[in-house]
Amino acid sequence: MKKMFLKLVLLCLCLWRLDGVSGEAELVMEGDSVSLNSGLTEMKDDDVIQWRFGDENTVIAEINVTAGRITVYDDVLDGRFRDRLKLDNQTGSLTITNTTTEHAGDYILQINRKIKRFFLNVFDEVKSVSVKEGDSVSLNSDLTEMKDDDVIQWRFGDENTLIAEINKRADRITVYDDVLDGRFRDRLKLDNQTGSLTITNTTTEHDGDYKLLVFTGFFSSKSFRVSVYEIYLKYVQIFEIGPINIFHT
Incomplete structure (x- = not known):
């Protein structure tokens, strides 16, 4: 099941990259290390090489061979890279250790005037949630607010069936509550600010794996x-058998 999900993610990444963006996609589980290869021997x-991260192209690591200087700027971006960056002084490749979802995003490598781009996705551990049949359960996206060009999808089960989607670009919120024989009919609620999903009046048919895909x-x-x-x-029937005389006459 995990392999199937990774294939789905790779497909999404490939489709996303076709939209005028080129680069290498890397996948890593939270807590593991990942190496971004410069391609140099x-x-x-x-x-002179620089590694930059995110929409603001923040410099996080740099090697200047002429000056004999190797620098990691691990205190930028509120210290999310602190004690996690390692530069190979022979090739300039970058390793990020003990990854978290905060390290997911766009990495730019500039070698003199040449540019190389990487897309890193960090999978967090599966969160387990228990709910009593008939109650509601909310699955938190951890987003505080969705941006104008965000797209999120909620998928369910081994087949990764699409059950809900928000497309801010198209200003569209959709719940596919008739899929899977209608087991989600009139039970799905999407928070249009955060994308979190609530399932109401749960039954054992809603037991299973849910996946949230976020395209920001x-x-x-x-x-x-x-x-x-x-x-x-459980009902216990109490039979009245009357008093018991424990004394012998």
Whole structure:
């Protein structure tokens, strides 16, 4: 199931890259390390390389061979890269250790005047949520507010069936509550500010894996495992058998 999801993510990344953007896509699980390969076998004496991150192209690492200087700017961006960046002084490749979802995004490598681009997606661990049958459950996107060009999708089950979507570009909010034999009919609610999903009046049919795909300035995802449990009421019938005389006459 995880392999199927990774294939879906790779497909989404490829389709996204076709939209006028080129670069290499990298996938990593949260907590693991990832290396972004410069493609160099060794650096020349006059090489200057920079690694930049995000929409603001913030410089996070730099090598100036002429000056004999290797610098990592791991205190930028509120310190999200602190103690996590490693530069290979032979090739200029960048390794990010102990990744979190904050490290997902767009990386630019500039070698003198040449540019190379990377897209990094960091998968967080599956969040487990339990709910009593008949109650509601909310799956939190962790977004505070969606931007004008954001697109998010909620998918369910082994087949990654699309059940809900917000497309800010098209100003469209859609719940596909008739899919899967209508098990979600009249039960799905999307928060138009954050994209969080609420499932109301849950049944055991809603037990399973949910995936959130977020297309913002970069691609990210979240996974949830929802367990819906039934409540059984047990009745104990008490028979009145009368008083028992424990004394012998």
